[in-house]
Amino acid sequence: MNHKIKRAAVLGSGVMGAGIAAHLANVGIPTLMMDIVPRELTDAEAKKGLTLEDKAVRNRIAAENKKALLKQKPSPLTSKQNLNLIEVGNFTDDMERLSEVDWVIEVVVENLDIKKKVLADVDRHRKTGSFVSSNTSGISIETMSEDCSEDFKAHFLGTHFFNPPRYLKLLEVIPTKHTSPDVLQFMKEFGEDVLGKGVVEAKDTPNFIANRIGTYGLLVTVQQMLEKGYSVGEVDSVTGPMIGRPKSATFRTLDVVGLDTFIHVANNVYDQVEGEEKKAFETPSFMKNMLEKGWLGSKSGQGFFLKQKGEKGSEILQLNPETLEYEKRGKLKTKATEMAKQEKGPQRKLKTLVHAEGDRAGDLVWSVVKPVLLYSAELYGEIADDVPSIDEAMRWGFGWELGPFEMWDSIGVKTSVERMKKEGETIPTWVEKMLDEGIDTFYKKENGNVYFYHAGEYKQQSFNEKVINLKRLKEEREVIKKNAGASLIDLGDGVAGLEFHSRSNAIGLDIIQMINFAIDHVDENFEGLVIGNQAKNFCVGANLGMILMEAQDFNFFEIEMVVKGFQDSMMKMKYSDKPVVAAPFGMTLGGGAEVCLPADAIQASQETYMGLVEAGVGLIPGGGGNKELYIKHLRNIPEGIDFDLQKVANSVFEKIAMAKVSTSAEEAKENGFLDQQDAISVNGDHLLHDAKQKVLGLARSGYQAPKRTKIPVVGEQGYATMVLGAKSLALSGYASEHDLKIAEKLAFVLSGGKLKEGTLVDEQYLLDLEREAFLSLVGEPKSQARMQHMLMKGKPLRN
Numbered sequence: 161m162n163h164k165i166k167r168a169a170v171l172g173s174g175v176m177g178a179g180i181a182a183h184l185a186n187v188g189i190p191t192l193m194m195d196i197v198p199r200e201l202t203d204a205e206a207k208k209g210l211t212l213e214d215k216a217v218r219n220r221i222a223a224e225n226k227k228a229l230l231k232q233k234p235s236p237l238t239s240k241q242n243l244n245l246i247e248v249g250n251f252t253d254d255m256e257r258l259s260e261v262d263w264v265i266e267v268v269v270e271n272l273d274i275k276k277k278v279l280a281d282v283d284r285h286r287k288t289g290s291f292v293s294s295n296t297s298g299i300s301i302e303t304m305s306e307d308c309s310e311d312f313k314a315h316f317l318g319t320h321f322f323n324p325p326r327y328l329k330l331l332e333v334i335p336t337k338h339t340s341p342d343v344l345q346f347m348k349e350f351g352e353d354v355l356g357k358g359v360v361e362a363k364d365t366p367n368f369i370a371n372r373i374g375t376y377g378l379l380v381t382v383q384q385m386l387e388k389g390y391s392v393g394e395v396d397s398v399t400g401p402m403i404g405r406p407k408s409a410t411f412r413t414l415d416v417v418g419l420d421t422f423i424h425v426a427n428n429v430y431d432q433v434e435g436e437e438k439k440a441f442e443t444p445s446f447m448k449n450m451l452e453k454g455w456l457g458s459k460s461g462q463g464f465f466l467k468q469k470g471e472k473g474s475e476i477l478q479l480n481p482e483t484l485e486y487e488k489r490g491k492l493k494t495k496a497t498e499m500a501k502q503e504k505g506p507q508r509k510l511k512t513l514v515h516a517e518g519d520r521a522g523d524l525v526w527s528v529v530k531p532v533l534l535y536s537a538e539l540y541g542e543i544a545d546d547v548p549s550i551d552e553a554m555r556w557g558f559g560w561e562l563g564p565f566e567m568w569d570s571i572g573v574k575t576s577v578e579r580m581k582k583e584g585e586t587i588p589t590w591v592e593k594m595l596d597e598g599i600d601t602f603y604k605k606e607n608g609n610v611y612f613y614h615a616g617e618y619k620q621q622s623f624n625e626k627v628i629n630l631k632r633l634k635e636e637r638e639v640i641k642k643n644a645g646a647s648l649i650d651l652g653d654g655v656a657g658l659e660f661h662s663r664s665n666a667i668g669l670d671i672i673q674m675i676n677f678a679i680d681h682v683d684e685n686f687e688g689l690v691i692g693n694q695a696k697n698f699c700v701g702a703n704l705g706m707i708l709m710e711a712q713d714f715n716f717f718e719i720e721m722v723v724k725g726f727q728d729s730m731m732k733m734k735y736s737d738k739p740v741v742a743a744p745f746g747m748t749l750g751g752g753a754e755v756c757l758p759a760d761a762i763q764a765s766q767e768t769y770m771g772l773v774e775a776g777v778g779l780i781p782g783g784g785g786n787k788e789l790y791i792k793h794l795r796n797i798p799e800g801i802d803f804d805l806q807k808v809a810n811s812v813f814e815k816i817a818m819a820k821v822s823t824s825a826e827e828a829k830e831n832g833f834l835d836q837q838d839a840i841s842v843n844g845d846h847l848l849h850d851a852k853q854k855v856l857g858l859a860r861s862g863y864q865a866p867k868r869t870k871i872p873v874v875g876e877q878g879y880a881t882m883v884l885g886a887k888s889l890a891l892s893g894y895a896s897e898h899d900l901k902i903a904e905k906l907a908f909v910l911s912g913g914k915l916k917e918g919t920l921v922d923e924q925y926l927l928d929l930e931r932e933a934f935l936s937l938v939g940e941p942k943s944q945a946r947m948q949h950m951l952m953k954g955k956p957l958r959n
Contacts, residue, residue, distance in 0.1 A: 163346045165189065165262045165291070165354070171251070171278060172267035173225035176295060176323055180265055182229050182236035183325040185245035186766070186826075187354055187842055192257060194249040195221040215253075222248035236326050238766060238824035251281070258285040265319065267295045270424070275304045283312045291343065293319040297371055298428030301364045302336040313338035317347060320368055322557050327767070330557035331357035332368045352624060356766060356842030358556035360549045366432040367425060369543050369550055370557030373564065375426050375441070377532045381410045382444055384527045385481070392464050392478040393489035398497060398521050399528065403513065404506030404561035411464035411478075415457030419450055440535075446481040455479075465489070496522040506561040507570035514571045529567065530580060536564035537588040547602050547612045548621055565602040565612075574600045608636025626846040630659055630694050641677060645670030648678050654687035654859075655852045665695050667751040667783075668703035669722060675729045675755075679736045688855035688863070689736075691755060692743030692848050698768070699744075699752030702726070704777060708947040711938045720935055726751070726783040727927050734758035735865050739858035743851035745844055749773045749821065753833065754781055757788035760858060760866075762838040763851035764825035770833050771821030776956035778898065778943025780906045782934035786816060787926040790910060791871060793832045805918065806881060809874045809910050813882045816910075817903045819956075870920035873912030882907035898942040898959055905933040 166189070170181040173195040181193040197218045201210065210217050226246050229236050237243060249257065258264055264286060268278050275294065282292055288311050294301060301318040308316065318334030331351045335344045344361070351359040362368040367375065385395050392411045400409035408415075414422055423443050430441040450456075450463065457463030466477045466486045477486035496516035500509040514529060516522025536550055544550050551563020562570060574595060577587055594600075594613055604611050604618060610632070611618035623629070633649060640648040645662040658678045660671055675691075682689045692698070710718045733740050742756035745765030753770050756762050764770070772781045772789065780786060790812045797803050814820075815831055822828035825840040834840075841850045874881070886903035889895040895903070909929045912921050937943045942959050949957035 163262075163291075163343070163350075165350060167191070167261045168263040168265065169194065169258055169261045170265050170267060171195075171282070172269075173222040173248075174267070176321070176325075177265075177267035178225045178229055179236050179323060179325040180267060180295065180321055181226075181246050182242065183321075183355065185242040186238045186326060187356070188245070190245045190247070192247050192249055192254070192261065193222050193226060194251055194254055195225070197250045197252045218250050218253060219248045222250065234324070234327065235823060236324055238326070239826040239830065242826075251278070255281050255285045258282060258290075259287045261286075261290065263291040263293070265293050265295060270296060270298060270428075272299050272304060275299060276307060279305060279308060279312075279316075283308045286312070290315065291347065292316045293347070295319060295321055297425060298367055298432075301334050302338075305336065305338075310338075314340040315343050317344060318362075318364070318368070319347065319351070320362070322370070328557065329358040330370055330553060331355065331359050332362040332370065332553065332557075333359055334362050334364050334368060336364060352843060353626070353846075354842065356844070356846075358552060358845070360544070360553045360556070362549070362553070363543055363545075365543050366429045369553035371425050372429060372539065372543055373532065373536055373550070373554060374558045375422070375429065376535050377528070378410060378414065378422070379426060379440060379443075380531045381528045382447070383440075384524065386444065386446075388524070388527070390492075390524055391490040392481070394492045395524065397491040397493075398513070398525055401506075402497065402500055403510050403525055403529070404567070406559040415463040415465055417457070418459055419447065419456045419463060423447065423451060444481075446484065449484060450479075453484075462486075492521045492524070494519050494521040507566075510562070510567060511571050514576070529571075530576075530583075530585070533564050533568050533576070534580070534585060534588070537591050540588070540590065546614055546619075569601045569603055572600075573602070605632075605635065608632055624846075626843075626849040628848040628852070630657070630848070640681065641674070643670045643674055646674035646678075648674065648681065651690060651848070651852055653852065653856060655855050656682050656686045656689050657848065657852075658689060658691045659693045660691075660699055661693065661695065662703070665693060665697060665699040665752070666701060666703040667699060667726065667755070668706055669725065672722070672725045672729050676732060679729075679732050679740075682740075683737045686738060687859040688739040688741070690741050690743055690848060690851040690855055691759065692745075692851055694848075697745070697747035697752075699749070699755060700747050701750030701752055701773070702783070704947055705951055707938065708944060708951065711944055711947075716935055716939065719938055720931065723782045723931050723934055726754075727931065730754065730758045730784045730788075731923070731927075735868070737865050739855050739863045741851045741854045741858070743847050744768050744770060745847055750781065750785075751783055754783035754785040754788065757785060757792060757833070760837070760863075761854050762834055763847065763854050764828060764834060764838065764840050765844040765847045766825050766840055766842045767844065768825040768828055768840075769821050769823065770825075770828040771819060771831075772816045773819040773821060775817055775899070775902050775906070776819045776946070777950050778902065778940060778946035779937050780902060780909065780930070780933055781816065782930060784927055784930065786812070786906065786909050786930055787871070787923060789816065789832065792835055794871070796832060796835050805872055806874050806878050809878050810882060810885065813885075813903075813907060813910055817886065817899075817906055868923065870922055871926065872918055873910075873915060873921055873926075875912055875915040875917045875919055877917050879907050879911035879913070882911065896958060898940070898946075901940070902937060902943075905937060909933050 168184050168189050169192040170177050171194050173193050181191045184191045198220055205217055226248055264282050266278055268274055297320055305313055305316045317339045320332040322328035322330045333347055348359045351357045396409035396411050400407050426441050426443055454460050455462050464479050467474055476489055478489045480487050496513050496519040500512040503509045503512050513522050513525040547565045551566050554560045554563040602613050610621040612621055647659045649657045651657040739760045741761045741763055742759040743763050744756050745768055748768055748770040750773050753772050772785045774781050793808050793812055822831050828834050841847045883904055886900055890900045945959055946957045
């Protein structure tokens, strides 16, 4: 199998087509994005004297949709530079250019006749052996390709991306009976390794896996709300994180997706199924009314929720489905919800709610979970060949923490089936058979392996070797050492892993102690160390609550001890005898970034939001971050090039003073947080594996600890230049008096204080300046007010 994808073409430049083109550009694949030729000129084109024959007019639709990528939020691009990899064209003039590409993705309107026409055109122009796929969500893959050539059919399949393609993990791959097995295998591997997706093989059925079950689940929830008299807000208060679903729960999700899109997806199934299932996919009349009124959700400014200004600022109102008027948002608070809040993990929370019979919240959860479990079991074999495919599709496509069969295991299959039978439900035969055989879980774990029930027996679940799962690893082998904040784990092949697991992975004394232990232990017993974890975020910074509490009690000696301890542990890590690689992802802020900067290399997930944000809480970085970012910027300058030291200092000063956070790992590179020896993993599930390989690469190439060198600073004159910039911002009203105070402290640290420009200083000298500045700011009432505000409200205070 010697397939390669070096260039691609996307046919259709709407929201989805442009999003897919952006994602291909994000992973470095030059892409030709095409659309139809416009039938008439715009006023602006007519004024310029253009005609329908001009290239600019003929490519206008694709060109405008390409430009729109820069305005979308969240951004579909990991770097604005990636836009240069997208070229535009049109279906009339440029189809012969399909012979230049290795993969053609069709994303045109959801109409079978149009799709067949476009694919026939593709068949005429593509090169033999190139891949063709459709991003449809509702039209049969086999039907749309039935008139194409044999080579086309062998290389054709469905590739259903989820919107937005950059952020949603699921890629459903749908082969037809003609798809060559090695084409299918290549596309699954390419999807995971290059596109960074969670790939699931689905069958050619309406809406495939995730949209079939997800849409059913949402409609069942709407029906239960109407039948049992719950309000929109009440439903959302218990169908979100409390049962392992995203914060957007049910109706906020519908507002985000857009009611028009949702109804279109529901109708895909409605038009193709019969009987009770057809009834389940019928859109309730009040939602049809909303559609007529244009109340589509976020994109139209109102949907199931409406945000409006009230007496106490902004408030969110909920729609009353009976009156179609907006009212105060409701919330369910019952004995069961209070008990569920005390439980840890989605499994236990769900179990608590489901088993709370007679409780208003418990009854609602059971009434929306039960049909989803039964429906998923009924579709088993029809939409996918195994249980993990269905669970993975729901986790990756809809952001559920537990797929349907994982949910069923967590509430107890046997007891829940008994209850379902009492309530008159029909249990799918294969589930009955499984229970009759004395098997009462869909999954089991044994010796670090995961097994799933399939055709009367347990089959071992296989995982890509690039996926290191820390939870499974810790079940399989003994943890080397752990405390409340972190654990040291053997990742295999002579590499150790340091995992943070404090609250929000905030850095406190326990993590600092563990870093020191890890460095000593690795120097003696391992090839190197990876610092990484699999929480929601890598690390949101230092333990702010602890710092504030000590500052309010005037325990500055304690704070200095912790800050000095953090600085020392970072220096110990930087100069350790064995290589250290940091593996950040998600929020990597403040102290989190400070842990990464002194590492020998950073292996960042593509979705890494990195920045030194301490100014937002009235402080400056205290763990060596100022010095390390400055050194990183200096290291980025090619050897032998004459450079302006002041420009380097100004650049670092601006990033820290403005608390700039990258919106991707690529942007972190552009901001100077990543450099030449650092790398990016597109697939977050492969991050620890890639970081481990980086450690082994460094170790095998004869790693030696870095030598301590002195650092040139801009001195007193450079300090004045930086402060002048900050003062002009303050005079323009962009910075407060306290912002200026923080900026002055930061400038003093970065400049090296009262020295001549170009003076070479030791790292410890800069660390001492940094610690002194940090401590002086901690004592400031306005800094303490900022810290308090961040802890209480989760956002910065401008004072």
